[in-house]
Amino acid sequence: MPLGLGRPRGPATIEIFLQYFQGNPKTNGFDFEDDFLVQYLRHSKYDVHRALKHIQNYVVLRRKYSNLFKSIPDYHLDSKQSPQIIFPLPNRTPDGCTVYVSQPGKWNPAKLEYDDLVRTCMMVLLQLMRDPMTQINGIKSIHDFSGTSWRHYMYCTPHKMHFLFYACM
Numbered sequence: 001m002p003l004g005l006g007r008p009r010g011p012a013t014i015e016i017f018l019q020y021f022q023g024n025p026k027t028n029g030f031d032f033e034d035d036f037l038v039q040y041l042r043h044s045k046y047d048v049h050r051a052l053k054h055i056q057n058y059v060v061l062r063r064k065y066s067n068l069f070k071s072i073p074d075y076h077l078d079s080k081q082s083p084q085i086i087f088p089l090p091n092r093t094p095d096g097c098t099v100y101v102s103q104p105g106k107w108n109p110a111k112l113e114y115d116d117l118v119r120t121c122m123m124v125l126l127q128l129m130r131d132p133m134t135q136i137n138g139i140k141s142i143h144d145f146s147g148t149s150w151r152h153y154m155y156c157t158p159h160k161m162h163f164l165f166y167a168c169m
Contacts, residue, residue, distance in 0.1 A: 105147025
């Protein structure tokens with residue numbers, strides 16, 4: 001049975017989340033939409049406590065790295081101006097997974113700051129994960145490192161790699 005189908009869900013489960021967030025100082029200022037909460041429930045196989053833990057991690061990430069959740073200048077998103085560093089493939093895998101490709105070698109640090117690159121990647125991935133079929137069937141990635149050089153590797157500090165790992169979890 002695919003993840004998220006045939007499991008108990010609905011307003012009662014969402015209400016548990018909303019009760020937790022009301023008056024919680026850690027989540028003040030966050031307006032959680034139902035589809036966002038369902039995303040975490042599906043990921044946690046409708047285990048409310050596991051889902052809450054993941055949402056708490058997300059809130060900590062948003063507070064600690066709030067600069068990475070700010071808007072991206074439009075000119076970075078213009079497909080004629082910017083190389084496609086991260087993008088979804090048009091078709092899903094036979095088992096229904098969404099597939100995206102990242103090509104860090106196409107990133108030009110002189111034209112796109114590191115934080116803007118991370119913002120762009122996070123924006124694409126968060127948007128892909130809002131799709132219910134992706135939440136149910138999963139997401140796969142293809143990382144093409146052709147074209148990477150020392151100008152890219154100098155950004156691979158232990159601190160930044162730890163952040164990227166933490167942000168993905």
